[in-house]
Every structure is written in C-alpha cells, then in structure tokens.
Amino acid sequence: MDKNQMPEDFESAESLRGSASGSYEIMPMSKKNGVLVSLSWEEIRYTAKCQDGVLEILKGVSGFANPGQLLAIMGSSGSGKTTLLSILSNQIIPNRDIEISGTVKVNGEDIKNYDYPSIARYVMQQDILQATMTPREAFRFAALLKVGSDKNLIKTRVDKMIHDLKLVKVADSLIGNEVIKGLSGGEKKRVNIGLELISEPSILILDEPTSGLDCFTAEVVIKLLKKQAKKGKTIISTIHQPSRSIFDMFDRLILMVNGSFVYQGAANKSRQHFDNIGYLCDEYTNPPDHFLRILNINNRHNMTNEEKTKMDNFLIAYKIKESNILDEAITEDLTVLNKSMRHYTPGLLIELRALLWRSYINSLRNPLLFFVKLAQAITMGFIVDILFRDLGYGMVQVENRKGVLFFTTIQFIMLGSNSNSMTFPIERPLFLKDYKEGLYGTTAFVLSKFLAELPTQIFFTFIYVVIQYFALDLNRETAKQFFVFLGLAILSHWTGCGYGNLAGVISPNVVASTVIGPAISAPLMMFGGFFSKSGSLSSSFYWIKYISSYTYTFEGFCLNEFRDLPIDNGLTPLKDLGYSGEVWERAMCLLLVQLGLFLLVGFFLKIFAERHKSN
Template identity: 30%
Template sequence: MSLSSTNDTDFREEEEKLLTESGKQNHPKCLEFRDIEATSIKKKGVRQEILKGVSGKAKAGELTFIMGSSGAGKTTLLNILTGRNLKKIERDGDILVNGTLITASEIKKISAYVQQDDIFIDKLTVKETLRFSAKLRSPKKLNDDEIDEIVEKLMKEMNLKKCENTLVGSISQKSLSRGERKRLAFACELLTDPQILFCDEPTSGLDSFMSHRVIKALKQLCSQGKTIICTIHQPSTSVFKMADSLILLAQGNIAYQGRAQDIGEFFEKCGYPVPRFVNSADHFMRVLSHGTEEDENVYKNRIDGIIAEYENSKEESTSHSSKREKNNDKVQMKFPRPWILQFLYIFHRSLVVLSRDKFEMIVKFTQIIAMAAVLGSIYFNISIQKSDLLSLKGFAFTTVQLMHLLFMFQTLPLFWKEYPVVIREYQSNMYSPSAYFLAKSMSDMIQYLIFPFIFCSILIWSTNLPRSFWPFFHYYSISLILSLLSTSLSRVVASIVGEISSAVNLLFTITIPFMVFGGFFISYDRIPFYLEPVAAISWHKYAYEGFLIGFMKDVGQIPGCNETSTVFRESCSTGIEFIRQLSFKEDNLWLDYTVLLTVVAILNIAGISAFVWRIRRS
C-alpha cells in the first residue's frame, strides 16, 4: 500500500512500533523544540525579534511542513533546528531528540540538510557526484564495489538511473531538469542514512507535477522511519495533502501545530472556513498574510485571534527541562575521512572538471598563443648587442607583466565559481576547507606548467636571444613561478574580499605599486629612501633581475659597445656591466628564485588562512 493512502492511525501505530524497537543503531528519531526564541542583531545594534517562544514536534515516520507568510520566521526556525546560518542571531530554547536535549553539533551527526538552491559541480555527471559524496560522507571507508552498490540503490530510489551519465550542468548550461537536480540533492544527503532530514523549500521553482514527485519521494523516505521537516511555500493541493503534520508561523508565533488534516476544522473554528474550490494552503496563507492595503491593526487583531484560539485549544505540553541549549554552541567538525583522503578525492575531482572544461582551455590556449605572437612580432630578431639592449629590457619586463595579467585575472572567476559548492559540502561535513584549497590549487597548477612553456618557447624562437639550456631554463622557470605567484595572489584577494568585482579593483591596487618599483621605470639607485621598503618587497624587481641575469651573466663583450649609438647612450662593455648599470647584482640569481618562491609560499599560507576563515564563517 502506498504511503499517501495510509491513514493517521496507521502512522501512529507504525511510529510506536519503530520507537519501541531496541538494539538498532539508527532507530527513528522524534524531534521536539521548546520555547525557541530568536533575535536578529542588525547594524548599529538594532534588534529585531523573529521567533517568540515557539514550540513544536516532528514525529518519526512523518512528513512535517513548516509554513508561514514572508517574514514569519520559518527559515530562521529551520536554521536553528539544523544549527546553520546563525550569524548575528541570538537564540534560546531547547531542542530534544527522543526526549533528550541535544546540541547543534550533535544534531548534525544524525541529520541532513537539503538547501533550497541545488548547487553542484557542473562538469560532473550524476553518478560521479554521488560517488564523490559517498567517498567523503559515508560513516566508514568503503571500497569501490560498496560505493557502486550504494550509489546504484540511491539512483533507483530517487529515480535518477536514466540520467546517471548526464552532466549536472549549471544555470547557463542546462542539463538536468530542476526536478532531477532536486532529487540529486536528496540523494547526496541520504548517503549518510540520516534519521532526520531537513529540507528548505524542496518544491521551489518546480511545477506542480515535479513538486508532487519530489514530495512523493520524501513520503517514501518517511515509510522507512525517517523524520522529515520541510519549509514550504504555498504547496499545491496534492502536495499539501501528503503532509502528516503542519506547523504554521505568524509574526514569530505558532498559529497552528498539529495534524495537517485537522487544520481546516481549526480555521473554521477561528471564523475563516476554507471556501469551496479553493486551495486550502492558499487560503491559509491569505489569512496569515498582511494585505497590501490592509490596516495594520486589523491584521494584528486577526493574527492575535488565531494565535489565542490555538493556545486555548492545544493540549498541555510536557514539563520543560531547566537545562538550556547554549547560544554559543560551537560545532566541532569531525570529518569521516582523514585530511589526506579528502585532498586526494578533491584533487581527482578537480582534474576531471579541468579536463572537461574544453572551451575554457581553448580560450586560454588561444590567448597565450596570441599574446606570445604579438610580443614575438614586436621583439622579432632582437639579439644581445648594444642597439638592442633597451629592447631587451622591455622584453624582460613585459614578460614579467604578462605572466601576471594572463593568469591573475583568469583565476578569479574560476576559483570563485565553486565557492557556493564548497560552502554546501563543508556544511555537509564532507571535507576541510584547507584540503579543498590545496587540492584545487595543485590541480590548476598543471595548466600553469604548460602555458608558460608554450609562451616562452614562442618568444625565444621569435628572437635571437640565447637558446642554450640555462638561459631558456631561467626564462621559463621564472615565468612559471610568476604564473604561480599571480594565481596565488588572486586566490588570497578573492578569499579576503569575497566578491569578484571588488577583488579585481584590489588586485590592481596591489600590483601597480610593485610594478612601478620593478626596476624598469626607475633605477634602484634613484628610489627615495622612504620608498625603499616597498621596492625591497617588489617581486617584479626580483623576476626582472632574474630574467636579465639569466640572459646576460655569461655574455662577454657585447657587440657594438665600442661604437657610438643613438639608441643606447649609456656605456656598456660586458653582460655583467650591463646588469650592474641597472643597480642589479650578477650573483643575485638564486636570491631572486628564493624570494619569488618565498612570496608564493607566503601567499598560499595567507590564501589558506583567509579561505578557511571565510568558509567557516559562512
């Protein structure tokens, strides 16, 4: 018999049977909340009361809807029950599971939370998404066969088998339907076999048919003894009838809490019977909502009357415990998998995503070829002779700048693109932010090994500069380090600022002063003493110096230095003399490498710290 046809008596009998079973690790959970209060702390210390001592219960094996008009507090209540998204919210009250007080960190161990927005990595298939979640979220480490078995079972239960090899897609790249994405979100959360499932607006954005299928899937989970609590906005009649219990919120108070099938009788007692041929849920929402032109006192009197009627009609609640759940309950994240496995799984996923983003790779490859071709045509056939020394300086310094510009601004949107996914997966207790940051950085590093090599090869063969091993090695190695440095800087700024457009502006603000003191626009012996500290930490200077030392250190007499030239008027003789004229030192090459690599390391440490801080406070 289908669950939708099971009557109220059957539910009670099933619940009692499930709750009395002993010896099972995952026995059903009855969730109760008592006197939940919540106050939002806004700017300048302004306080707004959201919930005013609300109490309710969600029974095992039942589907409970939390409904209310906009601003009634249903999302805040759900967040308090799940222990999430509670920044600047003061709260108090008791949360109990099977009659025992429980903290936010403890409830996360036995529950799962399906958010309203279905956020996934768009380049993975449905099956790959589930496999990744299974590897990181399962209570015990599973082998490949066990993972496949669990994933297959979930895809069948959630009716995802037909699209298992379909890419999840994104808003701009349609692939899965909204209903399939929603069922995939449920499947990801069910991998841990939670006994309590929280859902925020599970039917949002779905048509009535898909909404019915999604709620029907939840009803099937209820038949397994799971406790499911959903916030929902104006469900259709068929969806509303599938609810077992209902919690109505109005102005931060409970307007009704009880069996869903009894609410019509309750509203009729309040003087607001459901008209014929009208959706019951729509009628209840209209009664509880503030009309556009409705007088505030009229609305307040109506809501107060409904709340008073509910208070008079409800049964006496059980005695409250004197122990309160602390507002500052810190959630201690203990991930199922060790850090190294988190890193390896994320690294593998990042490589898969990188390999499938063919359009982005083609764009980058084309950009590298185009910029190298343009620069190669400008400095075509320059060589180490007196008439080309000024061009050589320009060639080296332009390379420094392009290694920044080509990779620094590319990294921002690509790195930040997965930020919402990381938040969701971190809150689902899948992995540490530090594991993600390092895995993502190292997987991206592969392309920054290849692209600088292509860039440097084109430029070297476009000129008559030395093509022997060591000059090219230094030219490529410093270019590679610069690409890593620029991408590391992008990740740091993005993690600190948290918004791309502001991050772009900040990157310009940081980069330009260091570029000015790179040694091309002003000689180092001309820099004012009060600006010397800025010049000393300019990585542009060390890269520029390293390029020129690599090309010029082993050059003896420079051709044309004994001749009169209108292009390069300063005296010159050897490669070392040329290096010294720029206030550089020929013995600083390995110092340049050390400084550049140190800057990369410092930026990555700062990036990890900023990223972890931002994810944990989100």
C-alpha cells in the same frame, strides 16, 4: 491521522489511531526500517538586535516531527519558518546580537548530548553544485568526505543514491550552469538532496526544496521526500505555496505567523481547524492558498486592529489544543542512540585528495576558461614574436631584450592573476556551503586550489615559452638557459594565480575583483625593476619590491639571459640594472612569495567562512 496515512514500510497495523477528542493514541511501531529518530523542540525563542531595538523572531514555539512522516512548515515571508529550520538543523551560532533559548531534542534528549551531524542533515534552498561534475561524481565526492574512503562502500552508496533519486539516465551528464548545458532544475534539486542523503541521516531538514520549480517537478521532489519518509526517516521541510496534489502528500503541517504557531497537526485536518474558528475555505480553493491569504500580515511591526483581532483568534484557538497536539509525538519504540557515535571526519590528506580530484575535473571541463587562456597564450606569443623577432646583440637589441623579458614577466603573472581573481568569487559559494557543513577546512581547500592549477599553468606556460623563446633568439648558448627560463616562467605564473586568488577572496563579487586585482598588481609592477634601477627606489616604498614576484621573475630572467650571452663589448646590462647573485635565489624568493600568498588567502578565507557560518 487515520490508519492508511502511516508509511507502508512500517509493519505495525496501527501506529497512530485517531480518538474522539482529536488526539492520537501512540501504538507500537515496527523497527523494520532500522534507526527511528524523533525530533522535538520546546519553547524556542529567537531575538536579534537591530537598529529599531530588539526584534523577537520566534516567540516560544514548541513542536515535534515523527519518524516516518513528512512535516511541512508554512508561513508568509517573515513568519520565522526559515529561522526555526536553521535552529532545528543547528545551523545558527549565537553571538552578541542574537539570543536563542529553548531546547531541541532527539528522542527526548538534548541534541547537545549527541554528535548532531551524524543524525541530521540540512539541505539549503539554493542548489550550489559543481557545474563541471556529473551527479555520480558529485555523490562520490560527498561520500569520500562523509562516508569514508572504502571504495566498495562508496560505490554502493553512490549507486543506491542514483537509483533512489531516479537519476540513472543523467548520472554521467554534467550538472551544468548558465554557461555549461546540464541538468534540469528538478534534477539539480535531487542531486542537492542526495548529497545529504549519502551519509544516511535519520533526520533530513530542507529549506524550500520546491523553490523555483514548476508544479510537475516540485511534485516529483516531494514524492521523493515522501518515499524517504516511508523508509522511517524524519523529514522536515519549509515550503511556500504548494499545489493541492503536493499538500495532500504532507503527513503533518505547521503554520506560522509572526514568529508563532497557529496550527500544528495532521495536514488533512488543517482546513477543518480554520473552518471551526470562522475562516472558511470552500471546496474549490487550494487550502495552502487559503491559509496564506488569511494568515497574511501586511506589517507585523504595526498591525491594524483587524489583524490583531485575527491573530488573537488564531493564537487562542491553537493554545487551547496545544497540549493535546504535543502529546501526539511518538515517544516509544524509538532507536536508542549511542552518545559516543560520531559522524565521519576525513583527515587532511583525504580532504586534499577529494578536493584535488574535484579541482582537476573542474580545470579540465571548464571550456571557457581553458580556451580563453589558450587563445591568450598563443595570441600574445605570436604578437611578441612579430614585434621582437631575431633580437641582436647591440645596445638597442639589449634594451629590447630587457623590454621583452619584462613584458613576458607581466604576461605570465597577469595571465594567472586576471583569470583567478574572476573565478575565485564564483567558487566561493560552493566553498562556504561545504565549510558550513564541515566537509573540509580552509587549509585543504586553498592548498588543493594552488596545486590543482599547476598542470594547466605548466601547459599554457610551456606553449607561450616555446612560441616565443626560439623565435626571438633568446639565450641559447646551452639548453640550460631554456629550461631555467621555463622554470621561472612557471613559478611566476603560479604566483600570478596566487595574487588572483587573494584579490578574489577579498572581493565580494566578480565585478569588485576586476577592480581589486589590478589595484594589487599596479604597485607590484611599478617596483618590478624595469621602470627604475633597484637601487634608486624610494626608501619609503622600497619594501614593496620584496613582495613583488615581478621583481624576482624579471631579475631571474635577466640573470639567465645576459650571463654568457655574446653581446657587444662594453655593454654591461646586469651591472646597469644592479643585478647580481644567482637565479636559484630568485626562484626561492618566488616560492616564498607563493607561500605568503597561500597563508594570506587561507587567513582571509577563514575569517569570511567563520563569519558566514555564524549568520
């Protein structure tokens, strides 16, 4: 690497100087840019058990990444580059089917001696973002959980990130998705990177940051990373097939084939390396295209003789120079890291505050879900009014009142269940990403989801109840009956959302949740008390009524409706149904059902989150 390749932000005239042998003499580097951290790894091996036996994915690779430099890792599919990146970012948790050996070091010491998240952050390939938030809000949310609760510090970090990532013009625009019009792919990628940069890590590790972007947008993203490297950060990124202009921005390059390194060094010397061993690249060919072509192995488990010979040539040529290459790592003038340093970990209340804020924003700005629920509440309310208007007090009318009350019970519970069972699988990827990063736990997430939905649930329930209650002439002996009815309706709607959350969390996708949701609701509805008297249920399945919010809602509605109602003499609807006791007892049972659903959702979500974290 020659002198003019060093970051312009470093004051040293020569931090690296090329020698005749092709190695580099390490020169003093200025500490102008604050924390300078190098990352190195020694003899990293990764083996995994599979049906065909043990698969060796990484075969004892060693390397380094210097501060102030952009390191690109390239290789064909299956070469092991993403696995290496996951190990360097400490994203893989070994288990009985996975064996990892070797050491990853920061400034020459094992990362196990440090709180690694306070030093390094990882940017996933997929841009998993909250579509209904703006970049400014997304950065603020990340800052609350990664930086602290100091408002001035958060504002400073957020404003700086918006400026550094050139997102000023879209800072207050919705991020968007397939339904909500929002940012472009490149802008979303920059937001995704900014969510990790907000904590100001010394090392930034990225998996395919240009994936799915056009050439121009990809170049903008790499320029951003190059700028971060010039500030003294250590940047490591896998990349698939960069353009020539992007390739020219790389400081260092690692090329991988079948779990091994075949080149490591200055990116601008890589072409010469392969030319020297007989794999010439003409001046009109983009070097990355040439590398991927000559490094391609059709079947790494059954290589042809030609491929084996080619691989041997690559490995021999690399091994001859490996010791000199590893000597190029910067080891002097690095920042002395404090081993007691810890990344910011928010408490439950701060997690809950941030998640409630995000959930509240999502509820307000999700137009499809909001208007579907509103239309459903208004439409069903008017349909019930038309069918059962002006209920009387005779025997037929009493039976009609029972039917209305049970239909209303179904309406409130299913309204919440159907919507949440379909939305929860959509929200799962964002939760799993945040959980893997350690931003918050399952308790805060589930609790925030249950609480954040209450305002909209109360709103839709109130609309439905107002439309229906007075038009049907339900019990209006005192104002108490109306407010008790409204309270029970809100609780039943809330438990319905709980059933939907449970169906959503155990469903792998939206399609599965549309099947699992009704499968959960059907038996609960059958034992709700309308289709058969409470005392006539089969003893084998009698327990189902105790976990059914249909039961407690319908019983509560009936107790509230038929007590003090001036029905015809001789009619005893509560006795016929077998109901006694107080309404508040049913309300408490609904709260207990909701608590049970909360615990079940949290339990299953924890299992799936830990399983995802280990992958």
